[in-house]
Amino acid sequence: MVGLYFCVSVVNNLALGFKISIPLHIVFRSGGLIANMMCGYFVANKRYPVKQVVAVVMVSAGVVIATLASVSGNETDISDKVVYGVHESVIGIALLTIGVALAAMLGLYQEATYRIFGKHWKEGLFYNHALALPMFLLFRSDIASQARALSQSRPVSLDALPWIGPWLGSCLRVATVPSLWISLGANVLSQLVCVSGVHRMTSMSSSLTLNVVLNLRKLVSLVISVLLFKNPLTPGTLLGCILVFLGTFAYSQTSPRQSTDTPLLAAAAAELSDRANVAAACSSSVRASTAKQRQAVMRGPRLDEST
Numbered sequence: 001m002v003g004l005y006f007c008v009s010v011v012n013n014l015a016l017g018f019k020i021s022i023p024l025h026i027v028f029r030s031g032g033l034i035a036n037m038m039c040g041y042f043v044a045n046k047r048y049p050v051k052q053v054v055a056v057v058m059v060s061a062g063v064v065i066a067t068l069a070s071v072s073g074n075e076t077d078i079s080d081k082v083v084y085g086v087h088e089s090v091i092g093i094a095l096l097t098i099g100v101a102l103a104a105m106l107g108l109y110q111e112a113t114y115r116i117f118g119k120h121w122k123e124g125l126f127y128n129h130a131l132a133l134p135m136f137l138l139f140r141s142d143i144a145s146q147a148r149a150l151s152q153s154r155p156v157s158l159d160a161l162p163w164i165g166p167w168l169g170s171c172l173r174v175a176t177v178p179s180l181w182i183s184l185g186a187n188v189l190s191q192l193v194c195v196s197g198v199h200r201m202t203s204m205s206s207s208l209t210l211n212v213v214l215n216l217r218k219l220v221s222l223v224i225s226v227l228l229f230k231n232p233l234t235p236g237t238l239l240g241c242i243l244v245f246l247g248t249f250a251y252s253q254t255s256p257r258q259s260t261d262t263p264l265l266a267a268a269a270a271e272l273s274d275r276a277n278v279a280a281a282c283s284s285s286v287r288a289s290t291a292k293q294r295q296a297v298m299r300g301p302r303l304d305e306s307t
Contacts, residue, residue: 001113001124002131004106009132010139011099018092028096030063030218033211035104040208044108048208055251056208059215062243066222069236107207119203125196153180212251219244 015025033056040046110124136143155176201210219241225231 001106001109002128004102004109005128006132006135008099008102008106011095011102015092015095015099018095019088020092020096025096026067026218027064028100030060030067030215032100032103033060033208033215035100036107036208036211039101039104039108043105049254051250051254052208055247055254056212058243058247058250059212062240062247063215063218064240065243066219066237066240069234069240107202107210110202111207114203121199121203125199150180150184151178153178155179156182212248216244216248
């Protein structure tokens with residue numbers, strides 16, 4: 001699980017270095033819902049009702065349409081500013097495809113892990129990130145260069161921050177911090193909240209349901225950008241919103257028990273249960289024999305004194 005998480009993070013970040021725009025990145029990540037269903041069907045032998053398949057297609061199509069419409073509705077055209085090479089674009093799209101497939105496998109693996117070993121989402125959240133940290137030493141030079149770039153950003157006085165300035169002393173108010181480090185700290189805090197919610201929901205629902213909620217979150221982000229940043233509300237964005245909400249409603253009307261579980265997971269769970277029962281029986285027998293030996297040792301001196 002840790003290896004899959006590390007590979008997904010690295011592949012998605014590497015794709016941005018191969019001339020892949022952020023909107024195209026979001027569109028490909030929206031395909032994770034269909035990828036999760038395909039992996040569940042072909043790899044885990046899951047079976048989904050027609051209503052769920054139609055709902056998944058509607059949600060995915062809605063997010064893609066809304067994203068493309070929001071990009072085309074902007075006044076600045078990204079494609080006019082930068083000419084992307086075909087070779088770099090192909091590599092970037094290939095990396096995004098691999099990342100989507102690995103993310104789908106990671107979701108199914110997490111679902112199986114929580115089902116077999118218990119729904120300990122806090123433990124999974126900790127070990128996924130703690131054990132993956134040493135792996136990022138492979139990219140230590142790139143991380144160091146990015147840290148230097150953050151440190152060279154425009155400095156901001158701590159007194160100018162409304163949520164920090166009033167609580168600081170007079171000596172700290174004159175201190176300055178690079179602005180990008182403040183943005184990084186805010187991003188880390190928001191990611192902590194989001195990732196904790198994702199892991200908690202993974203322990204409570206299926207991987208497919210989690211992907212539906214994540215796609216709905218992408219649409220909410222687009223709607224917030226329209227409301228707060230005055231981005232144009234195009235007909236495509238409105239159509240995408242309608243498709244996503246209808247697809248989400250249709251998916252919510254399907255029973256969570258309708259998609260049959262994989263026999264591989266059932267067999268693995270049964271095997272682990274049998275092993276656990278055998279281990280418990282062996283442990284109880286060992287404890288019983290140990291208790292008998294202790295009783296025999298304690299009775300020995302008493303018999304000698306009586307004789």
